[in-house]
Amino acid sequence: MTNTTKPVAIREFPVEEFPETHYLNATKGLKSWMLTLDHKRIGLMYLASVIFFFFVGGLLALALRLELWEPAQNFMDAETYNRVFTLHGAVMIFLFIIPSIPAALGNIFLPVMLGAKDVAFPRLNLASFYIYLGGAMFTLYSMAHGGIDTGWTFYTPYSTNSGSAVISMTFGVFIMGFSSILTGVNFITTVHKMRAPGQTWGKLPLFVWSLYATGVIQVLATPVLAITLLLLIMERTLGIGIFDPALGGDPVLFQHFFWFYSHPAVYIMIVPGFGIISELISTFSRKVIFGYWAVALSSLAIAFIGFLVWGHHMFTSGQSELSTVVFSFLTFFVGLPTGIKIMNWVATMYRGSIWLATPMLYAIEFLFLFTIGGLTGIMLGALSVDIHLHDTYYVVAHFHYVMMGGTVFAFLGGLHYWWPKFTGKMYNETLAKIASVILFIGFNMTFLPQFVMGSQGMPRRYFGYLEQFQTLHQYSTVGSWILGVGFLLVAYYLIVSLVKGAKAPSNPWGGRSLEWMTSSPMPAHNFEHVPVVIHGPYDHHQPIAEFRMGIDAPHHDTTHA
Amino acid sequence: MSHTDSMSANAHVQHHFVDSEQQFDSAKLGMWLFLVTEVLFFGGLFVAYIVYRAWNPELFTLAATQLDTVMGGINTLVLIGSSLTMALAIRYAQLNDAKKSFWMLGATIAAALVFMVIKYFEYTHKFHLGIFPGEAYTFTGIDHPKAHIFFSIYYMMTGLHGIHVLIGIGLIGWLMVKTKRGAFSAEYYTPVEITGLYWHLVDLIWIFLFPLLYLID
Numbered sequence A: 001m002t003n004t005t006k007p008v009a010i011r012e013f014p015v016e017e018f019p020e021t022h023y024l025n026a027t028k029g030l031k032s033w034m035l036t037l038d039h040k041r042i043g044l045m046y047l048a049s050v051i052f053f054f055f056v057g058g059l060l061a062l063a064l065r066l067e068l069w070e071p072a073q074n075f076m077d078a079e080t081y082n083r084v085f086t087l088h089g090a091v092m093i094f095l096f097i098i099p100s101i102p103a104a105l106g107n108i109f110l111p112v113m114l115g116a117k118d119v120a121f122p123r124l125n126l127a128s129f130y131i132y133l134g135g136a137m138f139t140l141y142s143m144a145h146g147g148i149d150t151g152w153t154f155y156t157p158y159s160t161n162s163g164s165a166v167i168s169m170t171f172g173v174f175i176m177g178f179s180s181i182l183t184g185v186n187f188i189t190t191v192h193k194m195r196a197p198g199q200t201w202g203k204l205p206l207f208v209w210s211l212y213a214t215g216v217i218q219v220l221a222t223p224v225l226a227i228t229l230l231l232l233i234m235e236r237t238l239g240i241g242i243f244d245p246a247l248g249g250d251p252v253l254f255q256h257f258f259w260f261y262s263h264p265a266v267y268i269m270i271v272p273g274f275g276i277i278s279e280l281i282s283t284f285s286r287k288v289i290f291g292y293w294a295v296a297l298s299s300l301a302i303a304f305i306g307f308l309v310w311g312h313h314m315f316t317s318g319q320s321e322l323s324t325v326v327f328s329f330l331t332f333f334v335g336l337p338t339g340i341k342i343m344n345w346v347a348t349m350y351r352g353s354i355w356l357a358t359p360m361l362y363a364i365e366f367l368f369l370f371t372i373g374g375l376t377g378i379m380l381g382a383l384s385v386d387i388h389l390h391d392t393y394y395v396v397a398h399f400h401y402v403m404m405g406g407t408v409f410a411f412l413g414g415l416h417y418w419w420p421k422f423t424g425k426m427y428n429e430t431l432a433k434i435a436s437v438i439l440f441i442g443f444n445m446t447f448l449p450q451f452v453m454g455s456q457g458m459p460r461r462y463f464g465y466l467e468q469f470q471t472l473h474q475y476s477t478v479g480s481w482i483l484g485v486g487f488l489l490v491a492y493y494l495i496v497s498l499v500k501g502a503k504a505p506s507n508p509w510g511g512r513s514l515e516w517m518t519s520s521p522m523p524a525h526n527f528e529h530v531p532v533v534i535h536g537p538y539d540h541h542q543p544i545a546e547f548r549m550g551i552d553a554p555h556h557d558t559t560h561a
Numbered sequence B: 001m002s003h004t005d006s007m008s009a010n011a012h013v014q015h016h017f018v019d020s021e022q023q024f025d026s027a028k029l030g031m032w033l034f035l036v037t038e039v040l041f042f043g044g045l046f047v048a049y050i051v052y053r054a055w056n057p058e059l060f061t062l063a064a065t066q067l068d069t070v071m072g073g074i075n076t077l078v079l080i081g082s083s084l085t086m087a088l089a090i091r092y093a094q095l096n097d098a099k100k101s102f103w104m105l106g107a108t109i110a111a112a113l114v115f116m117v118i119k120y121f122e123y124t125h126k127f128h129l130g131i132f133p134g135e136a137y138t139f140t141g142i143d144h145p146k147a148h149i150f151f152s153i154y155y156m157m158t159g160l161h162g163i164h165v166l167i168g169i170g171l172i173g174w175l176m177v178k179t180k181r182g183a184f185s186a187e188y189y190t191p192v193e194i195t196g197l198y199w200h201l202v203d204l205i206w207i208f209l210f211p212l213l214y215l216i217d
Ligand SMILES: [Cu+2]
Pocket: A262, A263, A266, A309, A310, A312, A313
């Protein structure tokens, strides 16, 4: 190195309010979007796609709930019902919830929070979006060609001989796996190599930590799903006999393979949500997050312990007694880092000056719903209890409390929190709060009765049911309508906001992480300078000017193609 | 990177990186992470192999006799040799010797093609005997009810590995075109380096496959 170091002056860079040009209008035309390498635009395209698929999956759910209004057939036959619940699960999981927070919100904000111009591999980022769309096309194709009735878990041997479009569906999921892997590789590399000067690991926003842990899971787990689905496809096309008992194979091996991915995958779905909640609770309590390292490292702990618990899905599949005991113990164990997070969030709020804006409302609702979801998960991890509750509505309720009450509420919280930043528009706060409360009520009305039904023995995935469950099912169905109304209201005021919302200031919530230290919407390259990080992302007691420090951007001799 | 570099020496640095070093480190880390996913991808197959071998140890010793150890052995040597030529291609790129780098890439492709040709003869010989994957299996020479499963695993593992070899051939061919055009130098040889990483992994997977499938006694 023969560098002669020039002294660099660190100074404050005031934020330009209401900029004329920003990433949304820096370049124009359809092509500038389709071929964009800008992480923010790619994130927006992901966001539009996942919201669309959430809408599709939501309609399927409403149809299911309506069919369950009566114990016997209502308006669809049993075969259609099987296809609709499979599609609801597959669309919600593979097309909505897995990419929802990391690929949409994470894509938009990870580089900004690191003070970087982009993710490490912008081309791979765009490729991952199109791979995702390609996989989604296969899913839609299988929907049109008879659908698939195996449930989203594709258990063998039924999936090896069911007459439905299993191959195109699993191939679609196989393809989307690559998209998820590319996102994970991109994010891990970006966090390692693209942090702003001064931004040590101890100064990373917790959302970044959570995306990092998610990336680790994506990289380690998704390839196993890929090979599992490939083997399943080969089983159907060539009859390779690895999973099909008729050919000498072992269907339980499929369950092991599948859950080795799919248990960690539930952490791909929820850990980014944890990250959002950390941001919201600190910002709206005006306090340093309580136990920064505990919250940050518990994400990593979840990522690693999460790989050791897959057998808890197979307590009734004929696993050896020893493994069920070990898996049960480890399942209790993975609850610890999650509990650590909840405790730290509550401790952060303690004696904070809490501002109950819409995002914070979602965060508090999340705390309630996720705690219920998490604790019922501990119940399911207990061996004797699980034998009774396995494959009942109790599991359905638990899963929805974690995934919808957890991830979707965190997603909504994040969407409202960052909406002013990436759209440059404010939304109607009153309507947003009303919608949030409606969703909270509708959610509990839909899923609380399902715990009761499940503990009384109502099996999941059943088309018909005993008359004694009808009242609870009807509560649940009415709840689903309330949820539908809530989401329509959210859609309404967000569209109004886009069309004629008031212009958003650069830092409407008084946040301290880097995304609030640039304009709303951000410039095409996020910052016009190189940000320099001095304080932690939650140091609300430090003067805000010290969060806007930076050095002049070096003159770049390359044009960005 | 020295400060006296002319502007053109940094022309390969994409706009979102601060300097060439950050770009190189990122590319390398990204490739290593991708290789981790590859290991887990094949890892699933290795688990299937371990499970079935633990259940049917006698099947594996019986069925392995149908695999040609000589052809497999030659292929192992060929791939190890190709890893050497790939490493040399990187070295020559670092030394600014584009011509030698080009020829070493060519030698790597040649070895990969030899590997695929030998694989082709192995496969066709088995097809001839009726050793097909899955339900098409008609061979009667192995007295074991699950003989077809061994060959399903064999075809899945070697087949996926073969696809990786083909992808490698494509990537190295692309490197040859770029090398010919003078795209690489001591300042910038990232694609050669990370393709090399990929190629070594493909080689390494075969080094595990060969004894596990061919050399069972
Ligand atoms: Cu699980």
